[in-house]
Amino acid sequence: MTKISAAILLAMFGAYTWDELQVVLIMQGFAGISLFSIFLLMALGMAIIFGQMKVINMAHGEFMTLGAYATVVCSYLSETYAPGLFHWYFPVAMIVAFGAAFVLGFLVEISIIRFLYKRPLDTLLATWGLSMIMQETFRQVAGARETSATMPDWLMGSWQPAEGLDIPINGMFLLGVSVLLTAAITINMYYSRAGLRVRATVMNRDMAGAVGINTRLTDRLTFALGCGVAGVAGCAFTTVGSISPTAGSQYIVDTFMVVVFGGAGSIVGTIIAAFTIAQAQSILEFLLSGVLAKVFVLLAVVGVLMIRPQGLIASKIRK
Amino acid sequence: MLPIFEKENGMLYYPTFYEGLEASKNVIYTGQEATQQILWGLDWVAKEKGAKTYFLVGSDYIWPRTSMKIARIHIEKHLKDSKVVGEEFKPLGDTDFKTLINKIKLAKPDVIYTAIVGGSNVSWYKQLKAAGITGESLAKKNQTMLTISTTEDEIRGIGGENCEGFYACMKYFQSLPGDNNTKFVAAFNEMYKDKYKGNAVVGDVTQAAYLGPWLWKATVEKAGSFDIDKIAEASEGIEYKEAPEGYVKIHKNHHLWSKARIGKMRADGQFDVVAESPELIEPNPFPEGYK
Incomplete structure (x- = not known):
């Protein structure tokens, strides 16, 4: 595969030396991987929620934005009141982002979502409304301008293992965060009591209730966890993207695509989907153009879903 | 409207x-x-920096599309021995520029000419820096990044440390x-x-x-x-x-x-005005030969 693509590239970029091409191909490979980690981060929270309770959280993007704004606040506070600690504020910001989104998610579950479990389509509408309320709240509180969290030096610039080869540090950071977060969620879901309760509730809600699992609390915590993960993703994205009241709506389409393509709610499916879409997107963009790549990727996803509506990996649930 | x-x-x-x-x-x-902002700025970069090759980048909607069309015609027809080595548009609000940046690195243009707007702007500058493309690194290779869409307002959101050393062509700068x-x-x-x-x-x-x-x-x-x-x-x-x-x-x-001016971005988010058109430029919304 690499040989073929290298040959194709040689034909396309015959004017370049092999060294130049090699460097760009390595960077391009990394670009694909870092897009993968972005997609994965975006989709994890939604996949957890969708998998557990079949609620599509249209406000997912806004929970990310909340995490991003939490990061801005942390960066501001640390710059103003504790410049000595500024270097290391980012991990703290991540925890704050998680906490803020988790708490808000918990409250949203109590006040809105729990009344709508029997009406899945209405949760779509309700969370969409919620997303607009959140956007307008951000606009009122933080203003409509784009803002940025000030990055500590260690998160900026590039790592240069060789001449002309620049590996973005923020890209490696995103990759690290997404790997750790995925691992944490997997462990939580498959190797902990809490995860056992979640899985039991998903498989058979009544039976889980009968053996003494508090299914309502499980729902509540899962929803809050999904939102919290979105908050962490939002925090991580401040290293590469912008923060504005509507920033979340830019992510929701890709997020939704990854989750549905992967097979609703399966973590493995989400990982595979994120990887496939990210690689397809970045390779096509390299060979064609950004807009065309988006068109072809969307067409391919639609095509696959027509043949396999349940997504790549379907979760086995007794219906 | x-x-x-x-x-x-x-x-x-x-x-x-x-x-x-x-x-x-x-x-x-x-x-x-468009012509007031574009033509004189391109003339400037061709003359001052000796630029011959251009990579055009914009957000995908009418203003960058039209601007780049005008820029391309000007470069190909009116600037000596100059050519466009790449032209790319990204969807509005897109936040992933790594692939595009790699393509630019491969094309090695003398000028990266951009009209990226909104949230994409922030991602664009942050990812340029993360890919090792800064005002300083470009200057070393005698390359220039010239934008027609980044003002002091945007830099406030992007962070001046990500913009230092890039150029913008506007008619007004705060400084x-x-x-x-x-x-x-x-x-x-x-x-x-x-x-x-x-x-x-x-x-x-x-x-x-x-x-x-x-x-x-x-x-x-x-x-x-x-x-x-x-x-x-x-x-x-x-x-x-x-x-x-x-x-x-x-x-x-x-x-x-109005006059047109070139500003060089500073780390504090302001511009050093480095050039100014000597005369007021006549507005020409229906430019002959640029459509």
């Missing part, structure tokens, strides 16, 4: 840079139209010398002191918006009436000598005569 203003016979003072190909009795365009501008910036800071604590940022578009009411006032005084038809009639030749950007005059096509 335009049909409504024309139907209801209202008056719009429209302050942003835009693609041209438009003129209306009911609109006064106080920003730069312009001259009494008009010094007074204007001081007054702006005074007015919004509660909000910005003396650190208000004024960009090209803000200044163009500020011109609107003054031009309208002068026009009403000349016409001696608030009547829209009379204002539209009287607009041609209206001058505003106290304009922060220096001096502007309304052309009969309802655009402004």
Whole structure:
């Protein structure tokens, strides 16, 4: 595969030396991987929620934005009141982002979502409304301008293992965060009591209730966890993207695509989907153009879903 | 918008840079139209930096599309031995530029010429820096990044540390010398002191918006009436000598005569003005040979 693509590239970029091409191909490979980690981060929270309770959280993007704004606040506070600690504020910001989104998610579950479990389509509408309320709240509180969290030096610039080869540090950071977060969620879901309760509730809600699992609390915590993960993703994205009241709506389409393509709610499916879409997107963009790549990727996803509506990996649930 | 203003016979003072190909009795365009912003800036980079190859990058909507079309024609037809080695547009709001940056690295253009807007701007600059492309690294290779879409306003969101050493072609920068501008910036800071604590940022578009009411006032005084038809009639030749950007005059096509300027971005989010067109540039919203 690499040989073929290298040959194709040689034909396309015959004017370049092999060294130049090699460097760009390595960077391009990394670009694909870092897009993968972005997609994965975006989709994890939604996949957890969708998998557990079949609620599509249209406000997912806004929970990310909340995490991003939490990061801005942390960066501001640390710059103003504790410049000595500024270097290391980012991990703290991540925890704050998680906490803020988790708490808000918990409250949203109590006040809105729990009344709508029997009406899945209405949760779509309700969370969409919620997303607009959140956007307008951000606009009122933080203003409509784009803002940025000030990055500590260690998160900026590039790592240069060789001449002309620049590996973005923020890209490696995103990759690290997404790997750790995925691992944490997997462990939580498959190797902990809490995860056992979640899985039991998903498989058979009544039976889980009968053996003494508090299914309502499980729902509540899962929803809050999904939102919290979105908050962490939002925090991580401040290293590469912008923060504005509507920033979340830019992510929701890709997020939704990854989750549905992967097979609703399966973590493995989400990982595979994120990887496939990210690689397809970045390779096509390299060979064609950004807009065309988006068109072809969307067409391919639609095509696959027509043949396999349940997504790549379907979760086995007794219906 | 335009049909409504024309139907209801209202008056719009429209302050942003835009693609041209438009003129209306009911609109006064106080920003730069495309040719005012693009042609002189390209001439500058060709002359000062000896640029021959250009990579054009924009967000995917009408203003960057039209701007890049004009830029391409100018580069290919009017700049000696110059060519466009790449042209790419990214969806509005897109936040992933790593692949595009790799393509630019491979193409090694003398000039990266950009019109990226909104949230994408932040991602673009952050990812450039993360890929090792900074004003300093470009200067070493005698490359230049010139933008027509990043003002002080955007840099506030991007962070000056990500922008240092890149160039922008605008008609106004907050750091312009001259009494008009010094007074204007001081007054702006005074007015919004509660909000910005003396650190208000004024960009090209803000200044163009500020011109609107003054031009309208002068026009009403000349016409001696608030009547829209009379204002539209009287607009041609209206001058505003106290304009922060220096001096502007309304052309009969309802655009402004303005100067174009090149600014170099600083880490503090302001620009060093490094060049200025010697004369006011005539607005030409329907440029012959550029369509």
